[in-house]
Amino acid sequence: MRVVLATYGSRGDVQPLAGLAVRLRELGAQVRVCAPPDEEFAAQLDAVGVEMVPTGLSVRSLVTGPPPASSELPRRAADLVAQFYDAVSAGAGPGDAVVATGLFPAAAGARSAAEKLGLRYAYLALQPTVLPSPHHPPFQYPGRPYPPEVTDNAELWALNVGTMNALFGEAVNGHRVSVGLPPVDNVRDHVLTARPWLATDPVLDPWRQAPGLDVVQTGAWILPDERPLPADLVAFLDAGEPPVYVGFGSMPMRGAQDVAEVAVAAVRAQGRRVVIARGWAELGHGDGRDDCFVVGEVNQQALFGRVAAAVHHGGAGTTTTATRAGAPQVVVPQIVDQPYWAGRVAALGVGVAHDGATPTMESLSAALGEALTPEVRARAAAVAGTVRTDGTAVAADLLLRPGA
Structure with a gap:
């Protein structure tokens, strides 16, 4: 056939x-x-x-x-x-x-x-x-x-x-x-x-x-992803506590450099390291500090199992991958169905729906503070085992x- x-x-x-x-x-x-x-x-x-x-x-x-x-x-x-x-x-x-x-x-x-x-x-x-x-x-x-x-x-x-x-x-x-x-x-x-x-x-x-x-x-x-994580990313992950992942997939995120700076500052305000995914917005961060790692195309299925939380746009695939991995989420929805997925993440108690498409350091840090609580992590781990x-x-x- x-x-x-x-x-x-x-x-x-x-x-x-x-x-x-x-x-x-x-x-x-x-x-x-x-x-x-x-x-x-x-x-x-x-x-x-x-x-x-x-x-x-x-x-x-x-x-x-x-x-x-x-x-x-x-x-x-x-x-x-x-x-x-x-x-x-x-x-x-x-x-x-x-x-x-x-x-x-x-x-x-x-x-x-x-x-x-x-x-x-x-x-x-x-x-x-x-x-x-x-x-x-x-x-x-x-x-x-x-x-x-x-x-x-x-x-x-x-x-x-x-x-x-x-x-x-x-x-x-x-x-x-x-x-x-x-x-x-x-x-x-x-x-x-x-x-x-x-x-x-x-x-x-x-x-x-x-x-x-x-x-x-x-x-x-x-689609099961069997690719190993890059060696330099693994070294970064092994060098400290689990970082926060920040990535917006195919969203252009107009003014992308500001978004990256805001995200890094918000993560640092929570005392965490950060992994930035470039995505189609070409996000990056250039201050040279060793608490920030920038990646391109990477195996999210493997990476999300090693992060403290995932900040993302709320695409169906990314939301499902993060939920399967048991990673607490902060969803910053941009278009179409993404507000729906943000609402579902919040309703399930596995993360936080950011209010609006353009985060500030204060709003994103506050959302991360909620997502990083032991209660949300425990709930995310419990729901992960129910995903088909x-x-x-x-x-x-x-x-x-x-x-x-």
Whole structure:
């Protein structure tokens, strides 16, 4: 059996697909991953022996470069639809299956390719707030606010249909017509389907079923990382008490040098050493003191087991990794689903949700002070043992045994 996995997004979108790809390959399936052409994604997939089909433009260059003009967005959406349609279609055939996630136009292109070729298709949510539910509101796209007088979540999701049609309907339906498919009235529900998959841990993310959706929560899709930590990092870790990790992944963190300085000062105020992850914001700290260590790409699964706490942006993958490791967390949410994960970390008692996206030395130090208490550490250690690790096995079973 052949399976095509498709995403357009950052590492948090690509790595879960790599985890599923490895599991599927172990079970004898042939797997291709359609993903952005960034070198780091290609290297990650190559390291685990998974074929990558570079699709679209570099995500890192888009995230860290100047924001696009609003007038460019319709064209970019149309390009993504067509690019992922072509990438998924290439080499696919009867009996194959398609799983798509990432930016909506990319998933829409994959959905159309599956429909055109008669392939099985599943939409994958890597976080719950993208799925319609009366228990949370939809994401507000820039320039598309919902009426302030509407506060009922069900009503907001009904309005969201119009928002998604306005943003993506022309791109999706224009391409569908061009390849001989009929247009659809509701592009959102067409792409998400009535039975989407949700690759999150049920303890960290307790999904409550919603009318009209039969969500299949598989557990988080984890790619085991066996890489050793760099020798100089190990020497730093061995040289003193566990440090605090600070990293913001793919977030550009405008004014990044200030963020690094604030973070280091906040950690030092708690009497701790610090490991700074450069990330896409290119964080660094140059005062030369030996209580600060800067790392690039590193095995977070190994590192988080050796830190006193992790300060991060609240991406689904980083939050899950820190929770699995039993590391107390301070989440400084930036966009989209990150406030949700910050709230879950706080609700579980495994860390603290920072108030706002731009920390000061005082606010971050205060949050760290709470996260570093023995009570939070004990709670984080207890919850760590409850996180499921079989998400890719569940998803592989769904793909290889459709009636499962």
